[in-house]
Amino acid sequence: MDLGPYLLLATLEGSVTAAVLALTAVGLSLVFGVMRVVNIAHGEFFMLGAVLAWVLTQMITAHPALGFMVALVVAPLLVGALAVLADVTILKHLNYDPERTIVATIGLLYIIQQVTLMTYGPEARPVEAPFNTRLAIPWFEWGENGFAMYWPWGLSTTSYKLAVIGAAAVLLFCVWMMMTRTKLGLVMRATQADRDMALAFGIPVEKVYAMVFGIGAGLAAMAAVLIVPIQQAHYLMGADPLLLSFVVVIIGGLGSLPGTVVAAILIGVSDGIISVFFSPTLAKILATLLVGLVLVFRPQGLFGTRGA
């Protein structure tokens, strides 16, 4: 295969990563934006979504698509409920103090991860995709006989991967509509802008916080349900999404939704390309260094306009 088809393949794989990453990172960004809480346990909510998807598809065996659809709705709800519970029992009592909540969410990370290890076990388990047709992609090139179309070996994607990209786009649009067009979104934005003023105007800030924490975790879980037919459900799978979401949220500007989506596409696609041509480890080293350096030299993010 020449460079061109390789690059196309890397971009496609990268787009799938970017789609899922955008969903996960928007969840993290929402929590940080509204609550000013850095949720280190975000990756574990992602992992829980994937594990629950496996559990639910095992329980509903009538048709693989049916089980998957149920998982897509129920897993985020369950994870969201768990996050609300964590907010009410732990974060609320810390008064959302930034440093203490980080330590508490680190604790939460280990609790969720290790309880999953004790119940679900250390195996990686697959979930069947509801539909999965292989789609070969043609490639055009000037050859000996002029302009010709051919089908390079290995250059293909699946209908499911394209559906993941589509679904993520729809979901992101829904989040955007929720934030800008609904009363709930208005209340969230008011809380983000000025917590005390919102409280003075009778907004139940603590309920809003619990809701935001739940929605953030639910988004991560939904992203995980979407990706689990491509990856596998494993109790340690939360680390990479957490790291990459951090990269995305920080580069996109803390708490800015459009910036987060743009950064997710940028990071997802370039991660795909670097991983194909170099090594995934090198891609991760570059990503982590980028976050560190952006935070040091441009704390408002590459696209953000105001300080965090």
Next chain:
Amino acid sequence: MSRGARIWALHGGLIALLFALQFVLPAYHHGNLARIMVLASYAIGYNILFGYTGLLSLGHALFFAAGMYGMGLSVQHLGLSPAPALLIGIAAGAVVSLALALLALRTTGVAFMIVTLMFAQAGYLAILYFGKYTRGDEGFVIQTAERVLWGVDLSDPTNRYFAALALFAVCLLLSLRLVRRPFGRTLVAIRENEARVTMLGYDTWAHKLGAMVISGTISAAAGAFYGVLFGYVGASFAAVPYSILPLLYVLLGGAGTILGPFVGTLFMFYLIDLSSGITTAHMLIAGVVLVLLTLFAPQGLVGTLRARVFRWLP
């Protein structure tokens, strides 16, 4: 007794007690205590930055690993004997912590935590990436023959215990002296109110830089000794859990207390040791303890004792 005499008696007494325990402890706890003393030295290093200066780092595994790999790689590839190798490890820690401090101290609060976390993660990944030299996740063993320091075989349990005790005593007394000097007092003042310290004419940036380099160097010394004493160097010591552990030890023992790191390490080590007999998911205990501590006892064991009973504790 004056306050100073009481303090020296208490800490000298602890070291003497640890020395005496060597002769009575059964082999299993004897080995554990050697490990605890090295890890407590790591926690002492962490405490200088977190407890006394108020800077919460999530990347101290980078310094621990710098010491460990600085030592291990120079034994493995340069064929050095332990003494210069340990010095190289400690120097590596000083250089790495200075470099990270120059970058990370431009940020504060949450950004500082994430910057340290990210650079430590980059360091861990770099160890995996250069697997040809570091042997990545698998790590490498330092042979018994390469662990003889000045004719003393450090793989022997008794010698190992004394070496760990020596390291611990030096770190403990160093930190005790540090916080009782004007430099340490200024660090505490920075923790309490940085703007006011700046206004009083102190160079807070230089103090924070100094604190971070001292903290990183002590952590690196602990890492280098850990490698020599237990004969193994591996990438897992550079990973995130090893950045969280000293935080856990210090929080449990009491941030900003001299004895806190040791007490916290002792309790946490045995808590995990006992629980690993029941379940393989021993990090669950760490998670639960972290959450409970932040919720109910942010001052830790020694911190609570100091607030309630012994107000003179440093």
